Amino acid sequence: MSHLLLYSFPGxxxxIPLLDLTHLLLRRGLTITVMITATDIPLLKPLLSSHPSSLHKLVYDEPEITPSPHHPLIAKVISTQKLFGLIVQWFDSHPSPPVAIVSDFLLGWTSELASHLGIMRVVFSPSGAFSSSVIHTLWRDIDEINAENRDNRDENFLLAFQEIPNSPEFPWWTVxxxxxxxxxxxxxLESFRKxxxxxxxxxxxxYNTFEKLEGVYMDFMKKYMGHPRVWALGPLVPENDGPIPVIGRGGSSVVPxxxxxxxxxxxxxxxVVYICFGSQVVLSEMQMxxxxxxxxxxxxxxxxCVKESGSTSGTGxxxxxxxxxxxxxxxxVKGWVPQLAILRHRAVGSFVTHCGWNSTLEGISVGVMMLTWPMIADQFANATLLVxxxxxxxxxxxxxxxxxPDSVELARLLDESLSSDRPERVRIKxxxxxxxxxxxxxxxxxxxxSFVKLLSEI
Incomplete structure (x- = not known):
């Protein structure tokens, strides 16, 4: 029985999707150890209860973050590298250590860790294959891009990705x-890029995706990586009667x-239109x-559903x-809600979304038309894919x-999104x-x- 170590980036x-993947792998008979912080153990408890003999946890304290002059993400990613020794110590003392580590795409340093341990590293991407194609092409070509868009002065500088299917283009400000x-x-920054x-x-x-959604981009990533070990296992969403509770998925609701x-x-x-911008985005005063x-x-x-920040100037x-x-x-609602349970309700007909990949897949998995309002990161690529x-x-x-947005135009879109004859509603179904x-x-x-079979052969 293959043993895997699964390691998610905090957040x-x-x-959430890594735990959905954990459930799938446990059902296929694998033994899983999940690296998790003490704070996030409640998210793992339902699976621990239903798989007491095959699911284990490696609990760690989040390392101290050394401030960086750059994006906060950089400092947080770099801080995780301090866990290298902890994982090696655990591995060396384990009677049946894992044959592979499945780790988040932000934890690229675990490739060196896997090499040190003599095991395989599998990337888990909580982003889709299309946005991943764009992001990894950006990191590969960033020196050439910066040379062309000297000093990053032109916010509307158009990036054309000719080798990616459908030749997508994005202005610099969306990067x-x-x-x-x-x-x-x-x-x-060099460490992060590495x-x-x-x-x-x-x-x-x-990838948390499926063939009909991103098949051409899955094929592209196989070509990019030079081998066929690129798998689409999604959409990773829990069943209504499964061990991962739909109501408590990701945390407790701020309202009953x-x-x-x-x-x-x-x-x-x-x-009903459901409106949510995820766990990170705070709208500005004008946007609200x-x-x-x-x-x-x-x-x-x-x-x-809105995230309010009373301490941040200019937030709405x-x-x-x-x-x-x-x-x-x-x-x-001001705070966390059981999003999937809401989206699955018969009364919900459309979804105003920031286009985070989890939200995108949840919208697709229930068949509601989406009104896109991307904010950061991969969300612009996801909106392009949807629209x-x-x-x-x-x-x-x-x-x-x-x-x-223009309030009058947005009001019209909200009303039209619930019309049964919208072509978008037909296609999303x-x-x-x-x-x-x-x-x-x-x-x-x-x-x-295929994934489980290859792991069992290692």
Missing amino acids: AGHI PQVVRDYKTGDQD GMLANMTSWGIV HGNLLRWLDQKPDES SALAGALELSNVGFIL SIPGGFENRVGNRGFV DQLGVGKRACQGGPESV ELNQAAAKAVEQGSSTRDLD
């Missing part, structure tokens, strides 16, 4: 900040989930004002009197920290059926079988 968007900050010779490039020399890579679901129960089928204005002008029922709170003006037509390539969404906002087929007995099941 809900990374841990992740950590890439835009890159300068040759900077020790921290880790990202190490992903492409790993033994294999697992029963209140939310009872409110939804009162609404007609596909009459525009969104609230659009909701007031619209006729839709809605759940508005819900406008005064807004909840009274919309009355029972809206349900406002321009798949035709299952419309742009609610161009995106980014400075972009503000088709994609939803393809997703279900992939994980039941289709392409994702085939890739999972």
